Amino acid sequence: MKAFDYQRADSAQAAAAMAANAQGVRFIAGGTNLLDLMKLEIERPETVIDISRLPLDAIEDTEDGGLRIGALVTNSDLAADARVRRDYEVLARALLSGASGQLRNKATTGGNLLQRTRCFYFYNRAMPCNKREPGSGCAALEGRNRIHAILGGSEHCIATHPSDMAVAMMALGASVEIQSPDGKTKTLALSELYRLPGDTPHLETELEQGDLITGVVLPAPVGGRQIYRKVRDRASYAFALVSVAAVIGLEDGKIGSAQLAFGGLAPMPWRNSDLEDALIGQTPSPELWGRAADILLADAKGHGENDFKIALARRTLAHVLDAACGGEK
Amino acid sequence: MDVNFKMDKPVERSLLDTTNQNIISRPLDRIEGPLKVSGRAKYSAEFKLPNMAHGVLVGAAIGKGRVKEIDVKSVEALPGVLMVVTDTEKFLRNPAQGMDTEAPKQGVTSIDYFGQPIALVVAETFEAARNAANALSVTYEDAEGRFDFDARIDTAKPKKDSEKNQGDVDDAMRSAHANVDAKWTTPSQSSAAMEPHASLAHWEGQKLVLYGSYQMLSSNRLQLADAMGLDPEDVRILAHYVGGGFGAKLGIGPESVAAAVAAKDLGRPVRVVMTRQQVFEATVRRSNTVQHLQLAADAEGRLTGVSHETITGNLEGEDFSEPASAATQFLYSGANRRFGNEIVLMDQVLAGSMRAPGEAVGMLALEGAMDELAELLDVDPVELRKRNIPERHPTSDLPFSSRSLAECLEIGARDFGWSKRKSAPASTLEGEWWIGHGMATAARSNMLIKSSARVTLQPDGRALVETDMTDIGTGTYTILAQIAAELLGLPIDAVDIHLGDTNFPPASGSGGSFGAASAGTSVYLACEKLRQTIAEKLGGEVEDLVLSDGMARMGNTSEPLSELIAEPLEATATVEPGETGKAFVQAGFGAHFAEVAVHAHTGEVRVRRMEGTFAAGRILNEKTAISQCFGGMVFGIGTALTEDMMHDHRYGHIVNRDLAEYHLPVNADVPQLKVKFLEERDHAANPLLAKGIGELGISGAGAAIANAIYNACGVRVRDYPITLDKLIDHLPDPKGL
């Protein structure tokens, strides 16, 4: 770990302002991702601004019936919140499928959204990696890429975003509240927070220098069946190979509403509106699931070891839709 | 008073069957348990010596080539940095193999595997050393590496003296009523012990004292002395507690020599703790294997031919090759037999012994093949195994010292409810899960290794046991205390056990499941000697002596030991293997039964229950023995389903080198496990009549799971671990879902 300056912010505005001009600055919340990366010197901040004491740990109702989740609400607290469990079950389930009890007690909402990829080569400083060292190449493309992306990647990077929580929030149509260094606040749809790698995989979000996430807003609950299905290599404490967050409403035996997001497949929590449109108004059937998977996976590209994710995504999607539409859960 | 005992003929009667302290075999809690759970048991990395400095190893960032230059100046000015040690001559190229009596290959100018330690950065704090180790600028000369095992498999060369041929297997295969002829593959594995390798070195004049996390101190001492050019007498190693080894700590690792050199150069104690990534990259792995199994059987389901040939990888100059056919050679009958090992030279981290070297992965192939054969013959898998239990060793014709295999199979099957299993695959769908049952035999060779201990009876009536034996988490402290307490007639808390210090008599060390029997026997022999002395003091025959609850009784006289002994009474005993090791086939046996569920859509596998029935001679402590078997079965779950040390074929490095990505089973992967021991005594093994147990539980465990997966969903995977990607394309259609 490289020696760094430690500063503590006493308000969100102050934190953003402190970060505006500093070189190589990082906020630290739960630290469960940042500290690991700092020890390995994959992250080498000059300045670390501790935001963990800011009063951003409330879960509040919004005026239009939704929920505002403070950026420092821990994953454990969020999963245990009665409103979340009642109205946003998919989120509670996603949270509980992630990491371990100990980690969830420390991990925060903001930190979880911004956690970095688990790509093996990103974690090894001796390896080429465009995300860690722009221009050095991507060792995963022709390497061990079992855990890598089949959607949204580029010839410069095929890393996945590892979060479960963000996948559920994506399905729920969440947006992110941001404190800018200039004192203003802004809101971004979660779907607009992340960037695809293109030829700049080191740029992962649309946040600008100094931007601090202050909270996540969930729209009013839409009801329906909510499922989070995470497929992974062991029963717990592993990242998703494929995960599906589904919020499905049925009307007269037909699909009335469909909100779906996918984890483990892409550099960001993946949502595809064409797929949702194709489901709405249709009668549940295996053929329909097949068509939905065709749309989802139209541009899917395997890189060798991760080819199986295409079949796995297809199977998992069908299984989740079946369960959401009345089959077994 | 010294006792030397050689195991030349079977022991008719064990003293442990005559005493009545009622401590031996009982499921007592670990005597050091309270120290461990309260953090008072000190592990090597927890010792702090005055003025201690911290070293962090620097591993090569290429997989093959040479170090051109290490730019020491690049870090010397960093805060806290004391020195950069680049003793290219003394540094270990790789760790020593278990039981080596010399240093392993030394010298690190050439690089033979990625992560090979090439320098040590020493600083005032661990943090400063780690930062400087990251910053150290090294220039390399790259060379073409041998990183792709599959591409190099044709270059495999026979391992010396590994080939064994009996009869004509090819002919047996041709004329068989049914045969199995297939290849199994298993990946590299890491022991991944919870405690990383750690050494703290300091010099007392010309003498080196090392707190090291090692399994076999007396040979570790020889290795370290040789590496440092010292007389073994001038090296002392301490390892009071070891946080797991599983083979990776059998021989000294690179951190020991690096710490010793640095401490000498600096004139201060130096502690070196390997990072988790370094443990993966620069200690020991279990080699990946390709195993070719051939089984031939007649119409009655009797084996006529057995062939088990194995290809493994290793570094140049290393001849260890996972002896995968170890149990295959004696487990089942069949007149025609063929065994052999071949090695592919690889520029990859050292391959050596990991828990149950041989059986752990060999049984995956053998027991998978037996399952396939049972299906071809339409014979129940349990029955097929029973039918092929040989009377005597199929090659040497030696008798078995003790073998309750048939009983384990029968009782295990009964307890598990095996008769309710549906033999046709993919017969049971529960919700979205295919349910299946599988079984496998367990077998692991038993050994006795030279071992010494000193037992002292103190005038206050307490006993002290001293030996350089280690307790790597297995329960050694407790069983040695039980043996001494039982034989000296003392309550267990009147026995003190001092382990892990080469100043004590040299022991077998912990490895190969021989620790309990070997070190235990040395304690037994010393106590036997003390009993004799006590009998003499009482003026009678030792046969008439009764020791219990601190009292010595002889006929009508009865006296507290504390009054009988004025001066400390001491006996040192050494046991050595002898003729019984050659005259008998010695092994522990058992049977594994597993129930698994395979998800019909995603191919996820969950083990639902698992039962092991074992016989390993006398069980010295039922609780620690059961824990050993639990641990072995958990290893089996990892081997079957998740563990895969992934090598990169271009750069040569290990890709998943931490516990987030090298998937060991977690609690949620482990169902309720059940273990049962059958009563057994092995008179040829040792005077305890006990056999090794630490590795028995893993042998065959993974195969039972693989066989259950086949029974569940009809997909036969011979390429371990059985991850869902190997299943999904072949899963049957779950009609009715």
Ligand SMILES: Cc1cc2nc3c(=O)[nH]c(=O)nc-3n(C[C@H](O)[C@H](O)[C@H](O)COP(=O)(O)OP(=O)(O)OC[C@H]3O[C@@H](n4cnc5c(N)ncnc54)[C@H](O)[C@@H]3O)c2cc1C
């Ligand atoms: C072994 C292991 C297994 C795991 N398994 C899973 C899993 O299965 N599923 C899963 O989803 N996650 C998993 N995780 C990841 C875990 O969820 C994240 O580490 C955690 O959510 C990060 O939160 P944090 O508060 O600790 O973030 P930190 O480590 O504090 O920060 C992470 C990043 O976010 C930035 N940041 C933090 N807060 C803010 C803010 N308010 N505004 C702007 N930037 C901010 C930091 O600067 C840093 O770059 C696992 C982690 C580990 C170590």
Ligand code: SF4
């Ligand atoms: S996939 Fe992305 S993160 Fe991984 S090596 Fe390639 S560029 Fe780096």
